[in-house]
Amino acid sequence: MTNEQAKQKKQQLIERVVEHIKRDIEYGDVEAVEELLGVCPTKFLVGYLPEEEWEEFFELEQFNS
DSSP states (O other): OOHHHHHHHHHHHHHHHHHHHHHHHHTTOOHHHHHHHHTSOHHHHHHHSOGGGGGGGGGGGGGOO
16 A cells, blocks of 8 residues: 555545544434544644633643543
């Protein structure tokens, strides 16, 4: 598999996961989403929020989890 093919395959995976997340949320099932987000680095979770909310979670960066 070439690097370009790997990038395309990863994008397909991301798109499929996003669709599954949407479906789960639609049915009120957020357990798997919470588990997935629980292993994401804090900086990415905070970065997803609007910038005006970042300061509220700034102290979590020291734990780098």
